[in-house]
Amino acid sequence: MKHFKNMVVEWVISRLSGKAQVLVPRYGFYVWTCLGLQGVPVVLLRGPTLPSGQNGTLLVAGHDPWVAYLPNRFFIGEPQRELVGNVALRDLPVLLDRLREAADLTIVRADRLSAETFFGKDYLAVPEWIDMRLALAGDLDGLVRSNRSIREDMRLVRKHKLQPLVTEREERFDEFYDSMYVPFSRDRHGDMAIIKGRQELRRFIRKGGILWVRRDNQPLAGVLYERKQDTFNLLAIGMTSGELPLKKRGIMAALYYYSIQHARQSGFTEVNFRAARSSLHDGLFRYKRKWGNALFDNPNSYYDLLIRWNSVNGIVKDFFSHTGLVFRDGGRLSAIHGDETQSRRSLWIEGLHRLYLLTACGRQPMIDEGVPVKRNRSHARFSATLS
CATH class of the missing domain: 3.40.630.30 (Gcn5-related N-acetyltransferase (GNAT))
Incomplete structure (x- = not known):
């Protein structure tokens, strides 16, 4: 039944046109949230983590299967699940603050307007999907x-x-x-x-x-x-x-x-290869990147994944080392990763505002847009207008 409801929502959105296709989902999901028409399930997930096998814990708020992308990249196999409860999204920040120390990372799936309204700046707002385009230059x-x-x-x-x-x-x-x-x-x-x-x-x-x-x-x-x-x-x-x-x-x-x-x-003048996951290490993201694609915000991605760490421990560093994330950064798109040994060239993509490294002191800027990143000439020339 839940899958059928999601199909109906997607069908209704697809029938909209022009600005309505952006505005109706954006404000409609927000109104749905504020009215408390659908509680958000909150669970604690525990199990061995990638790649070390060390036991870790996630505090996750959101509906399956849509919220499962990042947990699937965090754990080895299926984690143990403890249901905390179903909560109205407007009440969720208080609950997550109270349970924060119980988990290595907190992950919330929320529509973009609710994410901006209810959650603080200590969360990274990761678009559920981003666009990738190639300029034919x-x-x-x-x-x-x-x-x-x-x-x-x-x-x-x-x-x-x-x-x-x-x-x-x-x-x-x-x-x-x-x-x-x-x-x-x-x-x-x-x-x-x-x-x-x-x-x-x-x-x-x-x-x-x-x-x-x-x-x-x-x-x-x-x-x-x-x-x-x-x-x-x-x-x-x-x-x-x-x-x-x-x-x-x-x-x-x-x-x-x-x-x-x-x-x-x-x-x-341009090919739009459309959506990819907002992870520097996602397979489809990297495949499109090697063909010279650049990042763009996806106006049809109505949800964000909000990420917060309690402290930068080994488990959190490991996660960001194999799952670097693209996030909203003052109206632009930046990225963060956790592996000091990875070269800037292997991670940078046109369309990023800034690349950060996650350290024990928090996120530290590595490189900004406009700073040359050494790439071979043919590839750079093909992508010259992708900024």
């Missing part, structure tokens, strides 16, 4: 040559003889939706999958089409795109099931490469 093949990982991916594209095909508007839409998009989304995201409705995507595709990746004229994957002014928006990715991991890697590279190529040839 350089040589695509130069980008491929400049990055060893992309070169290896493209070797797989050539090995499997993967080729593109573009269909316009609604041609073969149902085939893509039923055989690729829906099963791929469920396999990839499980309980956290938010599957866009058929009619919603059909509205977008009227201003776009589908770019397919094929082998021997057999479609293996596709991406549904929309033309929006000078931006080539990638809205939905699908893939046939049963592909081997290395082949999947080649297929994904082919989708990215041919999408960029098609956008450039069609005269677009």
Whole structure:
């Protein structure tokens, strides 16, 4: 029933247009919270933590499965759960302050307006999702040559003889939706999958089409795109099931490469690769980063994950070492991590305002935007306008 309610909410939001699609969810979730129409479950989670196996504790407020992303990166396996209670969000800060010392980290999932209204500045406001976009200002093949990982991916594209095909508007839409998009989304995201409705995507595709990746004229994957002014928006990715991991890697590279190529040839100035998790170490985030993407705030991400540590102990440092987080920093996006041995170059991405290191004294600035970060020339030239 809860999953059905979430699907209804997402469907209603998808039917809105223009500013209403941003304003109605933003203020609607806030009003829902203030009226106390839905209590927030609060739990204590305990168990061995990544990577050391040392026992740690999280104080978590929010609904599953949406709040589970960071706990899944914190623990080894399934933690023990102790239900504290269901609390109105406006009463939540007092309860969390009282229980603060019982946990290494506190994590709260709240809509953005409630997060700004009820919670103090001792929380990091981490967007649930951020946008990642690529400015088409350089040589695509130069980008491929400049990055060893992309070169290896493209070797797989050539090995499997993967080729593109573009269909316009609604041609073969149902085939893509039923055989690729829906099963791929469920396999990839499980309980956290938010599957866009058929009619919603059909509205977008009227201003776009589908770019397919094929082998021997057999479609293996596709991406549904929309033309929006000078931006080539990638809205939905699908893939046939049963592909081997290395082949999947080649297929994904082919989708990215041919999408960029098609956008450039069609005269677009930007490709919007859409949402990624707000973690420097998330797999999809890093994959998009290596293709030259920059960070942008996501206007359609209605929730924040609020993070607070009780003290910077070894468990907290370990967590931020393998899960650096992007957070709101005075109207901009900054990031924080906990591993002194990681180079700035390996963590920095265009669109960040500042990169912080978490120390025993709190967060310490490492680098600001505008300060040169040494990168090879082809990659820097391709990303020159991504700021």
